[in-house]
Amino acid sequence: MVCPYCKSQENPAKHGTYIRESDGKKCQRYRCKACKKTFSETHFSIDYRLRKRYLNQNVFRSLCSGVSQRRLAIILGVQRAVIARRLLRFGRCAQHNLEVYRRNREKVTRLDFDELETFEHTKCKPITAAIAVEDKTRKVLAIAVGRIPAKGPLVQLARKKYGPRPCERSKCLHALFHDLKDCLGPSGLVKTDKSKAYPPFIRSYLPGWNHEATPGLRGCVVGQGELKASGWDPLFSLNHTYAMFRDGLKRLARRTWCTTKKMGNLTMSLNMYAWFHNLYLDSKQRTQLKLDWNH
């Protein structure tokens, strides 16, 4: 057990027990030998200091199943803050779990990546979310989020109302590859669309890899732009995963009332959904959010 205060690896000494008030569980306390601070075993669990811990898994699954935060609060009969607090905590937890997952899994040899576009507050303030997916298995490997300026007919209006907006696209792709380096093999196949922005990144971060660029296909008539009309989509793993993000997270759905207000919360939502998605692919019955402390 690692000390949460000084990160000392030395095993802490037992320091008595206490009965947790909210559910009557007996919890073990520990005292760190290095910094002498005490903490309990619950410090490392997903429900640390949350009293309504029976809600947690339900909130996790609902938020990843297209239910909005406000509506979930109504369904469960709780304050909105109860849900909002959990969204942030679950997002951080999922982010950590993804990091551990990248480090411990076998090396990836088939990678797809692209950017999903959404916005904060108004379409004049777009956001790009670069998401890397393992081809075939559809497991989400890494996510990075950044601001981008408005384009098309909104350029003038966006500039007038909100001033200049930085373009963080390349910063975002650098962050994505930085995270990915833990899990990528020395060679493999990377598939993207025909965007001109990607080849320089692939050359510098994936020197031994083959790059296959596919032209974008037209979206199918009903629903999401990510699902393609033609029968065979070479980027199916990627597009299908993106479509699932849009279906699972209410704020990403097209033509929705629920929009992102803060970019940080979007990042947390994306991480939370990514972890849910990976759990779901492993087993459809058991999508249980746990904090993974295996470093």
Ligand SMILES: [Zn+2]
């Ligand atoms: Zn300590």
